[in-house]
Amino acid sequence: MFERVEVFYRPASVREAVRLLAGGKGRARIVAGGTDLVVDGDPTARALIDITHSGLAYIRKQGGGCAIGAATTMAELEESRTILALGGGILARAAATCGSIQIRGVATVGGNLANGSPAADLVTPLLVLDAVVVVADAKGRRKLPIAEYLAARGTKGLRQSLLVEVTAPRPLGRRCGWSFQKLGRTALDISVVNVAAGLQVDGAGRIQWARVALGAVAPTAIRAGATEENLQGRTLDAEAIAQAAEGVMREVSPISDVRASAAYRREMCRVLTRRALEECAAQAGCAL
Numbered sequence: 001m002f003e004r005v006e007v008f009y010r011p012a013s014v015r016e017a018v019r020l021l022a023g024g025k026g027r028a029r030i031v032a033g034g035t036d037l038v039v040d041g042d043p044t045a046r047a048l049i050d051i052t053h054s055g056l057a058y059i060r061k062q063g064g065g066c067a068i069g070a071a072t073t074m075a076e077l078e079e080s081r082t083i084l085a086l087g088g089g090i091l092a093r094a095a096a097t098c099g100s101i102q103i104r105g106v107a108t109v110g111g112n113l114a115n116g117s118p119a120a121d122l123v124t125p126l127l128v129l130d131a132v133v134v135v136a137d138a139k140g141r142r143k144l145p146i147a148e149y150l151a152a153r154g155t156k157g158l159r160q161s162l163l164v165e166v167t168a169p170r171p172l173g174r175r176c177g178w179s180f181q182k183l184g185r186t187a188l189d190i191s192v193v194n195v196a197a198g199l200q201v202d203g204a205g206r207i208q209w210a211r212v213a214l215g216a217v218a219p220t221a222i223r224a225g226a227t228e229e230n231l232q233g234r235t236l237d238a239e240a241i242a243q244a245a246e247g248v249m250r251e252v253s254p255i256s257d258v259r260a261s262a263a264y265r266r267e268m269c270r271v272l273t274r275r276a277l278e279e280c281a282a283q284a285g286c287a288l
């Protein structure tokens, strides 16, 4: 699995972790919880850099929103009052669905994003929350909207980067609704499809802001941009929800694999989007 690893580092700071990564000449790998890295193995790795003692396990309130350190575990997200209060708690809900309690005790938010699985459960709620990813390399730190980070993750520019933290902006005001929906084979399995949604309506029940994100139905988790645009300005009612649920089926490009056929995934996009928007509507005080 890691037969050719020669050295295991446990840096005490981000600066040291970045220095070790840069010095690894492309053969050093970050390890956090190890729940993806150790399962997958990597015969090209020569050094492992354990970031669990680098000061990256934190959840902080920040300018009305919050900052989450990359080494924060799923279990910590699930239990955090700050995360439970953010966007109706959709990130906490997603974290609570990630494998067993043993997995959630070590699996981290940074690992979930950096691993790049289209089925990673934290990604869709973070897309809906307009999250920003902070990365660091030998040249310094920079911020990327999460969709940009997902698109660039495997490229040369980011391969030698440490994901430092994820930030979520100040939540919206009144009459919002939020939802995270996951379909897995069992409660412990990764997603066949997952959907996160968020919206805000005005006093007349018209949609002022909408986000719909889908996981496991494209090479990375995606936002359903056309569906979001179509929702904008509409009265949030059963017809708008049914049309949005139909619409997302045209925006996804699922594959068939051991977990599900493409056709089943596409249909489940419709079902989960409808459920998500119905939950949002109820929270936003809209009768359907």
Ligand SMILES: Cc1cc2nc3c(=O)[nH]c(=O)nc-3n(C[C@H](O)[C@H](O)[C@H](O)COP(=O)(O)OP(=O)(O)OC[C@H]3O[C@@H](n4cnc5c(N)ncnc54)[C@H](O)[C@@H]3O)c2cc1C
Pocket: 029, 030, 031, 032, 033, 034, 035, 036, 037, 038, 039, 051, 070, 071, 097, 098, 099, 100, 103, 106, 107, 108, 109, 110, 111, 112, 113, 114, 115, 119, 120, 121, 122, 161, 162, 163, 164, 188, 189, 190, 191
């Ligand atoms: C039995 C089982 C069940 C699972 N169930 C789910 C599930 O339901 N939902 C789900 O989403 N996932 C699931 N997973 C996958 C996994 O637990 C998550 O993706 C987890 O969040 C990975 O985090 P980690 O800290 O263990 O990452 P690691 O395995 O330590 O790292 C994963 C990858 O990310 C890189 N990396 C880690 N941290 C950083 C960083 N800060 N900066 C840059 N690169 C970094 C590593 O180099 C590696 O390439 C499951 C895994 C197992 C084994």
